[in-house]
Amino acid sequence: MSEEEAARHREKMARRKTVQDAEVAGKTIEKGLLMVHTGKGKGKSTAAFGLALRMLGRGRPVGVVQFIKGAWSTGERAPLEAMPGLEWHSMGEGFTWETQDRERDVAAAQRAWEKAMALMARPGLGLLVLDEVCIALRYDYLDTAAVVAALQARPPGLHVVATGRNAPPALVEAADLVTEMALVKHHFAQGVKAQEGIEF
Amino acid sequence: MSEEEAARHREKMARRKTVQDAEVAGKTIEKGLLMVHTGKGKGKSTAAFGLALRMLGRGRPVGVVQFIKGAWSTGERAPLEAMPGLEWHSMGEGFTWETQDRERDVAAAQRAWEKAMALMARPGLGLLVLDEVCIALRYDYLDTAAVVAALQARPPGLHVVATGRNAPPALVEAADLVTEMALVKHHFAQGVKAQEGIEF
Numbered sequence: 101m102s103e104e105e106a107a108r109h110r111e112k113m114a115r116r117k118t119v120q121d122a123e124v125a126g127k128t129i130e131k132g133l134l135m136v137h138t139g140k141g142k143g144k145s146t147a148a149f150g151l152a153l154r155m156l157g158r159g160r161p162v163g164v165v166q167f168i169k170g171a172w173s174t175g176e177r178a179p180l181e182a183m184p185g186l187e188w189h190s191m192g193e194g195f196t197w198e199t200q201d202r203e204r205d206v207a208a209a210q211r212a213w214e215k216a217m218a219l220m221a222r223p224g225l226g227l228l229v230l231d232e233v234c235i236a237l238r239y240d241y242l243d244t245a246a247v248v249a250a251l252q253a254r255p256p257g258l259h260v261v262a263t264g265r266n267a268p269p270a271l272v273e274a275a276d277l278v279t280e281m282a283l284v285k286h287h288f289a290q291g292v293k294a295q296e297g298i299e300f
Numbered sequence: 301m302s303e304e305e306a307a308r309h310r311e312k313m314a315r316r317k318t319v320q321d322a323e324v325a326g327k328t329i330e331k332g333l334l335m336v337h338t339g340k341g342k343g344k345s346t347a348a349f350g351l352a353l354r355m356l357g358r359g360r361p362v363g364v365v366q367f368i369k370g371a372w373s374t375g376e377r378a379p380l381e382a383m384p385g386l387e388w389h390s391m392g393e394g395f396t397w398e399t400q401d402r403e404r405d406v407a408a409a410q411r412a413w414e415k416a417m418a419l420m421a422r423p424g425l426g427l428l429v430l431d432e433v434c435i436a437l438r439y440d441y442l443d444t445a446a447v448v449a450a451l452q453a454r455p456p457g458l459h460v461v462a463t464g465r466n467a468p469p470a471l472v473e474a475a476d477l478v479t480e481m482a483l484v485k486h487h488f489a490q491g492v493k494a495q496e497g498i499e500f
Contacts, residue, residue: 101402101403105402106401106402106403109400109401109402110400110401113396113397113399113400114397114400116396116397117397117398117400120395120397124493124494126491127488127491127492127493127494128491128493129490129491129492129493130492130493130495131492133487133492133495133498135342136484137343138484139482141479141480142335142347142477142479143337143343143347143350143479143481145350146347146350146351146354147343147346147347147350147481148350149350149353149354150343150345150346150347150348150349150350150353150376151346151497151498153349153350153353153375153376153379153380154346154349154374154375154376154497154498154500155375155497155498156375156379157374157375157376157377157378157379157497158375158496158497160497174354174357175353175354175355175356175357175358176350176353176354176357177357178357179353179356179357179379179383180353183379195320196313196316197313197314197316197317197320198317199313200309200310200313200314200317201306201309201310202301202305202306202309203301203306226497227497259495259497259498272484272485275485276485276487276490276492277342277485277486277487278484278485279341279342279343279481279482279483279484280341280481280482280484281343281347281479281480281481281482282339282479282480282481282482283479284336284338284472284478284479284480285472285475285476285477285478286477287333287476287477288327290329290476291326291327291328291329292327292329292330292331292333292476293324293327293328293329293330294324294327295330295333295459296358297351297354297355297357297358297360297426297427297459298333298351298354298355298459300354
C-alpha cells in the first residue's frame with residue numbers, strides 16, 4: 101500500500117470512528133431485554149445457552165426452562181450446572197410425535213410455564229432462558245396472550261430469551277430483539293447425522 | 301379434548317413418528333463440519349461459543365481464534381477457559397476504525413490465521429472457532445481462496461465454525477452448514493446500550 105493510500109484509509113477510518121462513537125454515545129438505556137431466537141436454522145438454542153454462559157461469567161444467576169426437550173442429555177448442561185448460579189429445568193416430555201398424547205403435552209408445557217413464572221419472580225435473576233417455548237405457543241399448549249403479558253410484567257432488570265421456530269407475532273411485537281436464524285444450508289439434507297458436541 | 305380428537309391426534313403423531321424415524325435412519329454420515337454463522341443479526345459469535353461449550357462438555361478440546369476482537373473482556377471467556385481442553389487466542393486489535401491502520405489490521409489477521417492453521421493441525425481437536433474471520437475476509441486481510449482451501453483440507457473429524465457478517469460466497473459454497481442470523485428487530489435501534497452479560 102502506498103503512503104497516500106494508507107493516509108486515505110486513516111482519514112476514512114477516523115471519520116468512521118467519529119460516527120461510531122456518536123452512535124455509541126446515543127445509546128444510554130439499560131434494561132432487561134426480551135429476546136427471541138426463531139427461524140428454521142441451527143443456532144437458536146445454542147446462542148441462548150451461549151448467553152447463559154456469558155451471564156454466568158458475569159456472576160449473575162441464570163434460569164433455564166426447557167419446554168419440549170426432556171431428559172435427554174446435551175453437552176452444555178453439565179458444564180453450565182457446574183457454574184454457581186444456574187438453575188436448569190427440563191420440563192418437556194419430548195417431541196409431540198414421541199408422546200403422541202396431546203393432553204400430556206399440554207400438561208407438561210403448563211408445568212414448564214409455572215416453573216418459568218416462579219423463576220421470573222426470583223430476585224436478582226440475570227437471565228431466563230425459555231428454550232423452545234415458541235413450539236409450545238405454536239401448538240397452543242400455552243395461551244400466547246397470557247405468556248406475553250407475563251413476560252412484559254417481568255422485573256425491569258431481567259433479560260429473557262425465548263427460542264423456537266414460528267415465534268408468534270404477539271411475541272415478536274413485544275420483543276426488544278428478534279433474530280431469525282435462517283437456514284441457508286444444512287448438513288442434515290446431505291445425510292449427515294446429529295453428532296455429539298454439535299447437535300447435542 | 302374429546303376421545304375422538306385425542307385418538308385422531310395420536311394417529312397423526314404416530315404417522316409423523318414413522319416419517320421422522322425414517323428420516324433419522326437415513327442420516328448415517330459422521331464428519332467434521334464446516335459451519336458458517338453470518339448475517340446482520342445478533343447471535344453469530346454467541347452460538348459459536350455455545351457450540352464450544354457443548355463440545356467441551358463432551359470432553360473434546362476446542363480452539364478459539366478471534367480475528368477482530370482484541371483484549372477486551374467478554375463474559376464467556378473466563379468460564380470457558382476454566383474448562384479443560386480450551387485454547388483461546390484473541391489476535392485482533394479491535395475494529396478497523398479503532399486501529400485506523402490497514403497494514404496493522406492485515407498483519408494482525410495474518411497472525412490470527414497462522415494460529416488457526418496451527419490449531420487445525422493439532423491432533424484430536426474437536427472444534428475450532430474462527431470468530432469474525434468473515435470480516436477479515438471481507439476486507440481482504442486474508443486471501444479467501446487460500447483460507448477456504450486450508451479449511452477443506454482440515455482433518456476429517458474436525459468441526460470448524462466461522463463467524464461474521466458478509467461470509468464470502470466461496471466459504472458458503474464450501475460449508476456444510478450455513479445459518480444467516482437475520483436481524484428482525486434490534487434493541488440498539490431503540491437507544492439501548494451494550495450491556496454486560498448480553499453483548500459482552
